[in-house]
Amino acid sequence: MVSESMSADAEQPFLQIDNMTKRFGHFTALDQISLQIHSGEFVCFLGPSGCGKTTLLRAIAGLDIQDEGRVTMNGRDVSLAPPADRDFGIVFQSYALFPNLTVAANVGYGLVNQRWPQRRIAERVAELLALVGLPEQGEKYPVQLSGGQQQRVALARALATSPGLLLLDEPLSALDARVRLRLREEIRDLQRRLGVTTIMVTHDQEEALTMADRIVVMNHGVIEQIGTPNEVYARPATAFVADFVGTMSFFEGTLTASNQLTVAGIDLACDDDRGLSAGTRVTVGLRPEEVRVRDVAPDQPNTLQVRVEDLEYLGAFCRARLRTIAGDVPILADFSANLMRDMQITLDRTLTVALPASSLHVFATPIDELTAEEAA
Amino acid sequence: MSVTATRQPTPDISRRRASLRPSENLVAGALVALLCVFLLISIAFPLYALLSKSVLNARGEFVGLANFAAYFANPILVTSLFNSLFIAALSTVIVIPLAFTYAYALTRTCMPAKPLFYALALLPLFAPSLMSALSLVYIFGNQGFLRWMLFGNTIYGPIGIVIAQVTYTFPHAVLILVTALGLSDGRLYEVADALGTSKTRIFRTVTLPGAQYGLISAAFVVFTLVITDFGIPKVIGGQYNVLATDVYRAVVGQQNFEMGAVVGMILLVPAVLAYSVDRIVNRRQVALLSARAVPYQPAPKKARDLGFVVYCLVVAFLVAAALGVAVWASFIQYWPYNLSFTTANYNFPRFEPNGWNPYFTSVKMAALASIIGTVVIFTGAYVIEKTKAFPMARGFAHFLAMLPVAVPGLVLGLGYVFFFNAPWNPLNIFYATLTILVVNTITHFFTVSHITALTALKQIDREFESVSASLKVPFWNTFRRVTVPICLPSILDIAVYLFINAMTTVSAVIFLYGAQTKLASISIVHMDEAGFIAAAAAMATMIVATSIAVKVLHILLDRFFLARFQFWRRR
Numbered sequence A: 001m002v003s004e005s006m007s008a009d010a011e012q013p014f015l016q017i018d019n020m021t022k023r024f025g026h027f028t029a030l031d032q033i034s035l036q037i038h039s040g041e042f043v044c045f046l047g048p049s050g051c052g053k054t055t056l057l058r059a060i061a062g063l064d065i066q067d068e069g070r071v072t073m074n075g076r077d078v079s080l081a082p083p084a085d086r087d088f089g090i091v092f093q094s095y096a097l098f099p100n101l102t103v104a105a106n107v108g109y110g111l112v113n114q115r116w117p118q119r120r121i122a123e124r125v126a127e128l129l130a131l132v133g134l135p136e137q138g139e140k141y142p143v144q145l146s147g148g149q150q151q152r153v154a155l156a157r158a159l160a161t162s163p164g165l166l167l168l169d170e171p172l173s174a175l176d177a178r179v180r181l182r183l184r185e186e187i188r189d190l191q192r193r194l195g196v197t198t199i200m201v202t203h204d205q206e207e208a209l210t211m212a213d214r215i216v217v218m219n220h221g222v223i224e225q226i227g228t229p230n231e232v233y234a235r236p237a238t239a240f241v242a243d244f245v246g247t248m249s250f251f252e253g254t255l256t257a258s259n260q261l262t263v264a265g266i267d268l269a270c271d272d273d274r275g276l277s278a279g280t281r282v283t284v285g286l287r288p289e290e291v292r293v294r295d296v297a298p299d300q301p302n303t304l305q306v307r308v309e310d311l312e313y314l315g316a317f318c319r320a321r322l323r324t325i326a327g328d329v330p331i332l333a334d335f336s337a338n339l340m341r342d343m344q345i346t347l348d349r350t351l352t353v354a355l356p357a358s359s360l361h362v363f364a365t366p367i368d369e370l371t372a373e374e375a376a
Numbered sequence B: 001m002s003v004t005a006t007r008q009p010t011p012d013i014s015r016r017r018a019s020l021r022p023s024e025n026l027v028a029g030a031l032v033a034l035l036c037v038f039l040l041i042s043i044a045f046p047l048y049a050l051l052s053k054s055v056l057n058a059r060g061e062f063v064g065l066a067n068f069a070a071y072f073a074n075p076i077l078v079t080s081l082f083n084s085l086f087i088a089a090l091s092t093v094i095v096i097p098l099a100f101t102y103a104y105a106l107t108r109t110c111m112p113a114k115p116l117f118y119a120l121a122l123l124p125l126f127a128p129s130l131m132s133a134l135s136l137v138y139i140f141g142n143q144g145f146l147r148w149m150l151f152g153n154t155i156y157g158p159i160g161i162v163i164a165q166v167t168y169t170f171p172h173a174v175l176i177l178v179t180a181l182g183l184s185d186g187r188l189y190e191v192a193d194a195l196g197t198s199k200t201r202i203f204r205t206v207t208l209p210g211a212q213y214g215l216i217s218a219a220f221v222v223f224t225l226v227i228t229d230f231g232i233p234k235v236i237g238g239q240y241n242v243l244a245t246d247v248y249r250a251v252v253g254q255q256n257f258e259m260g261a262v263v264g265m266i267l268l269v270p271a272v273l274a275y276s277v278d279r280i281v282n283r284r285q286v287a288l289l290s291a292r293a294v295p296y297q298p299a300p301k302k303a304r305d306l307g308f309v310v311y312c313l314v315v316a317f318l319v320a321a322a323l324g325v326a327v328w329a330s331f332i333q334y335w336p337y338n339l340s341f342t343t344a345n346y347n348f349p350r351f352e353p354n355g356w357n358p359y360f361t362s363v364k365m366a367a368l369a370s371i372i373g374t375v376v377i378f379t380g381a382y383v384i385e386k387t388k389a390f391p392m393a394r395g396f397a398h399f400l401a402m403l404p405v406a407v408p409g410l411v412l413g414l415g416y417v418f419f420f421n422a423p424w425n426p427l428n429i430f431y432a433t434l435t436i437l438v439v440n441t442i443t444h445f446f447t448v449s450h451i452t453a454l455t456a457l458k459q460i461d462r463e464f465e466s467v468s469a470s471l472k473v474p475f476w477n478t479f480r481r482v483t484v485p486i487c488l489p490s491i492l493d494i495a496v497y498l499f500i501n502a503m504t505t506v507s508a509v510i511f512l513y514g515a516q517t518k519l520a521s522i523s524i525v526h527m528d529e530a531g532f533i534a535a536a537a538a539m540a541t542m543i544v545a546t547s548i549a550v551k552v553l554h555i556l557l558d559r560f561f562l563a564r565f566q567f568w569r570r571r
């Protein structure tokens, strides 16, 4: 795993952020953010709209300086340095291409200022346009290009000066679904080839899961979890992360003993009770795809009887709303078309399902606080 | 292509270069500071000078509200106040329905030749306000061919003032009302129609409420324009005194600065009121229109459209006549006895000690105000809108930039007299020079231009500055290479707006000109005073011709020249 080898690395991080706080008036947009990013990593800031991702990215860039905290880039303290004294390229959701300049002039915009000779600029621009898959388009103007092409030009422009850090603020959000998928792969591929340390802001969990080496999940100006896509998905640190990344059904539960809990009178075993003491009220989370139906015998541990209350076809699989016979607890479950056929799952059938102990996630936040927060 | 080669240029070099550059924040800060200093000197201090003068006596001692008390104790002066209010109210009551109907025709009917009618309605904007008064003298004056229509009343007085004011303020009202009626939600009409609502009820429940803010705003603007206008009552007011002529007489005739300051303060009241109302109304009006609104598309209806064509023809003819008669008369030998053609009235040295000089001074002043003003205003708006440093200073600069629109020309001119003519002020060397006329004119028309520039700048992607910062390109390079080219149409709008207003303005500069810097519009006032009405009309014609020529040039430039340089806007 990339991040494991990285975090084991004793080498200093490429970018280090310590206790960064940013306020807009009385509103705290970033609250004591600390974070390390290693050279060559692709990191995604993931979170709902308004959680402070852009604010964090702009503080890293020096475009909007933080109120408190330190930013160290390549060992250099750049906390108060203006953007021009930091080493980064940036791409915005709106492309922000200069409409009155040709594609070539856009890409070479930063090079002209570095007093490169004309010929070298031309070569470099041609090289970059080839790199982003737009060779021979240099003489066009931005309006003549599609959205996806414009975003590629913006990417080439950001890479032109060979920055050590590439910042992408929702670069794909303005594009059609299809173009978005293509460009997602291309950006990832380009980043691997160039080895440029990259931070991408997104509110799209799928984008983050497929592209990132590590994901920084944010909410309300704080970091909820930092981890590889796998870690974030399989071992969400908080109920918020579990809910935001992927789907999860939540139940109200109480711990009864070490790694033992009860939900509406049903006793269940779990693998990790996070060291909480017996009697604690907790929220129990379960991903729909973890609900098992095949080879389940009623006498096995963690099995229950459920009734199929509703079925929603989503193409390759079917999302079922189940309700436990005992306790009347609603559970979401994803069944493949295959399974539906083999097990003859239909509305109102009673099934015996197993909830593996490893799939029951325990969160310390009581469920009523969770829903209250969502409502807020 | 080698991928590794792309990571080469050492960041160290660029970093060193970056530190050699003057800090961008420093440059931005210096520009904001310069703008603040300019606006403090050109608007804040003169206003303060006016305010303080109104509470000081002739020896400079503080007397509280004694000047105001003296003013209100003088029945002649109070009569002027009532005259002013009466004229302004009457003109407003007449011009608003006229302009509303005209604007309605332009926006809500399928009348033909709308652009032509729109242009005709705006004609008075290209002339000094007093030009329509000159025309009225020819039409209804002692030698006027339609004098019999007044049934023995004289045009020199309230009748003349009101007719001239209606002409002068008509385009201002039309502009506001066309905008207000243009911002409509077509869906509301479709719903009302679908519910079988009668036409009059739709008008009462949909059209009028939609335009009410525009109507309020237009009414206040017209009222203020009339009450603060100086040129019209000067030419056609006769024995009928109003505030604006009182100020002129007090300051220029009697050197009674204290009384001038008091009247100036009084004139400030409706203007500030109009300004506040306009700001509130603007906010409401924008909120009225949801983002989903679909503009109203009128459907052709023969009878209605014909009716509005007739109406617009009549009104446009009257507006055109109010300017045209003066133009015509300027080429006439001896009105109304010898109507043969002559250019003798343009032989200005016969009527005016400075000959043609006032005209050339005006053109020079207008050109300077236009060029310098555009540079100052656009650059100022750029640093206010697009740079990040010194938020307090930028906010202050914006506040100052929004002030001048609330200050009528006459009041601004008075403030300049008190501030720049003060013996203690080292800047008094500029008094009566072209410099002060240029600064005064730029300031007088600052706000509208500032808003035009801000609007254009707000439409540009706000990340351009971020991108250039990331590419280590200083903002002034991006300003030059990207912002200015993109905003060129708006920059040209500002330049032309400043030029035309500089050509036509009378009220502010009447206090500030010197023997060498008399302007064309002031020369009109003087020639009219001396009884050379035909020559005054000739000078007014020169101003209109120049303004319209510049506007036509602007349109041509916009259509053909700019279009060619803006090919990047086309797909």
Ligand SMILES: Nc1ncnc2c1ncn2[C@@H]1O[C@H](COP(=O)(O)OP(=O)(O)O)[C@@H](O)[C@H]1O
Pocket: A024, A029, A047, A048, A049, A050, A051, A052, A053, A054, A055, A056
């Ligand atoms: N310039 C600003 N002034 C005031 N509030 C701001 C400003 N910029 C961002 N915010 C607020 O800070 C929060 C975080 O914004 P942002 O970082 O843009 O969120 P996102 O995660 O969607 O990128 C939002 O609630 C936003 O309203």
Ligand SMILES: [Mg+2]
Pocket: A053, A054, A055, A170, A201
């Ligand atoms: Mg954002």
